[in-house]
Amino acid sequence: MKRINIGIFGRVNSGKSTLMNLFTQQETSIVDDTPGTTADVKVAVMEIHGIGPVKLFDTAGTDEFSVLGDKKKDKTFAALKRSDIVLLVINENNQAYSKDDYVSEKEILSAASSRNKEIFIVYNKFKGIPCIRESVSAKIDPENKFPFIELELNDPAKYKELVEFIISNSKVTITRTPLLPTLDTDKIVFLNIPIDEESPEGRFLRPQMMIEEYLVRRYVPTFAYRMDLAMARSEDPQESAEEKKRFDSFISHLNRDGKLQLLITDSQAMDIISKWTKDASYMITTFSIVMINFLSAGNLKLFVNGVKAFKNLKPGDKVMIAEGCNHDRKAEDIGTKQIPDKIDQLFGKGNIKVDHYFGRVFAEYDKLKEYKLVIHCGGCMLDQQAIAARIQDLIESGVSFTNYGVLLSYFQGEEALNRVIEPFGVKI
Numbered sequence: 168m169k170r171i172n173i174g175i176f177g178r179v180n181s182g183k184s185t186l187m188n189l190f191t192q193q194e195t196s197i198v199d200d201t202p203g204t205t206a207d208v209k210v211a212v213m214e215i216h217g218i219g220p221v222k223l224f225d226t227a228g229t230d231e232f233s234v235l236g237d238k239k240k241d242k243t244f245a246a247l248k249r250s251d252i253v254l255l256v257i258n259e260n261n262q263a264y265s266k267d268d269y270v271s272e273k274e275i276l277s278a279a280s281s282r283n284k285e286i287f288i289v290y291n292k293f294k295g296i297p298c299i300r301e302s303v304s305a306k307i308d309p310e311n312k313f314p315f316i317e318l319e320l321n322d323p324a325k326y327k328e329l330v331e332f333i334i335s336n337s338k339v340t341i342t343r344t345p346l347l348p349t350l351d352t353d354k355i356v357f358l359n360i361p362i363d364e365e366s367p368e369g370r371f372l373r374p375q376m377m378i379e380e381y382l383v384r385r386y387v388p389t390f391a392y393r394m395d396l397a398m399a400r401s402e403d404p405q406e407s408a409e410e411k412k413r414f415d416s417f418i419s420h421l422n423r424d425g426k427l428q429l430l431i432t433d434s435q436a437m438d439i440i441s442k443w444t445k446d447a448s449y450m451i452t453t454f455s456i457v458m459i460n461f462l463s464a465g466n467l468k469l470f471v472n473g474v475k476a477f478k479n480l481k482p483g484d485k486v487m488i489a490e491g492c493n494h495d496r497k498a499e500d501i502g503t504k505q506i507p508d509k510i511d512q513l514f515g516k517g518n519i520k521v522d523h524y525f526g527r528v529f530a531e532y533d534k535l536k537e538y539k540l541v542i543h544c545g546g547c548m549l550d551q552q553a554i555a556a557r558i559q560d561l562i563e564s565g566v567s568f569t570n571y572g573v574l575l576s577y578f579q580g581e582e583a584l585n586r587v588i589e590p591f592g593v594k595i
């Protein structure tokens with residue numbers, strides 16, 4: 168089951184961290200009356216009975232005017248883009264807000280509305296102080312569009328009321344995209360895992376693990392194979408023939424009576440797989456393509472469209488390579504070596520400028536426009552909401568985007584690309 172992301176937003180000292188702690192029923196975030204106590208986005212994951220697994224974001228106040236204020240604000244709005252539910256916290260007794268006509272509240276509501284977030288207002292009720300909710304609401308939500316609740320947030324006993332309020336008002340359901348199309352339970356899926364220098368000892372990479380688990384859970388038998396890529400690519404014809412013979416022997420054994428239905432390979436082995444499986448009766452795809460189709464809620468086509476932008480790159484253009492995590496990078500790394508080298512080879516050395524973004528950091532909105540193309544990894548360490556936020560930023564900025572598996576397959580020709588996207592019903 169996918170997590171629902173709930174983001175907590177508002178001014179400094181409105182009680183956002185107090186709300187975070189009310190959810191988690193412990194001191195997850197520091198609560199203090201120093202304005203700007205929460206500096207970065209604080210994340211907590213938990214299971215809420217009646218809602219399911221959720222990820223909570225406690226954020227910095229959007230009205231902070233410190234040196235770091237703008238940086239904090241960027242992070243806060245990045246979290247807003249990744250939220251399914253936006254909770255706007257208002258200390259309804261703070262008359263100071265009316266001085267600027269609730270500009271911060273309106274900014275949050277407008278950003279959340281433009282991204283179609285589900286928005287709820289949480290009025291933080293301080294004990295013994297008269298409530299002025301109606302006059303606040305008339306300013307920020309005159310049409311009464313947003314469901315609201317008034318709670319004394321620092322009372323842990325209000326947890327039930329808070330959760331019931333969300334359950335009764337939320338319509339958020341995470342669209343479930345299957346990881347893979349429906350497969351036969353009496354046919355085999357071949358997993359090509361050419362463990363390389365970067366592969367961690369003791370476990371498979373997340374996409375490999377997820378796919379293997381997904382298939383076995385559904386009674387689809389798998390066969391995991393480690394291709395020796397160095398041998399397969401060897402300039403010594405005898406060596407590569409030897410590796411091909413080993414590969415072919417397993418394939419023909421498994422594919423007796425057409426029992427092989429799909430081969431999923433590490434994208435970087437596409438040069439070999441596309442050649443060695445040319446006349447195959449089974450389908451092929453890559454781990455990276457499976458992941459990006461899943462995380463983009465079935466929007467693989469958008470990443471395939473990005474190939475056009477790749478073909479049309481001109482000297483002086485800038486390309487961004489984006490990966491969802493910060494892993495240890497060895498000599499033959501796809502993002503820092505293989506793809507940049509290929510770009511140099513195709514467009515001339517240094518003609519295309521390549522920048523990298525790793526981990527949760529993605530180029531700020533304004534910077535995105537500098538790029539002609541973004542090449543994204545499978546994104547397995549990100550969630551669907553993070554990928555959706557990136558896609559929306561890219562579409563709004565008019566920047567094309569593609570994916571490692573799509574591009575590495577395209578390097579083997581359009582026919583190879585069509586083969587790896589066919590299992591998802593997509594064509595160039």
Ligand SMILES: Nc1nc2c(ncn2[C@@H]2O[C@H](COP(=O)(O)OP(=O)(O)OP(=O)(O)O)[C@@H](O)[C@H]2O)c(=O)[nH]1
Pocket residue numbers: 177178179180181182183184185186197198199200201202203204205206226227228291292293294318319320321322
């Ligand atoms: N009496 C009372 N005090 C509260 C309540 N909610 C928050 N406070 C106090 O208000 C102050 C600010 O609360 P926080 O939860 O840290 O506010 P915040 O919005 O996270 O603030 P920043 O992290 O600075 O943006 C703290 O001193 C809290 O103890 C409440 O419901 N009643």
Ligand code: SF4
Pocket residue numbers: 372373490491492493494544545546547548549
């Ligand atoms: S987030 Fe991207 S780079 Fe990191 S392991 Fe997953 S697919 Fe690879």
Ligand SMILES: [Mg+2]
Pocket residue numbers: 183184185196197198204205225226
């Ligand atoms: Mg805080």
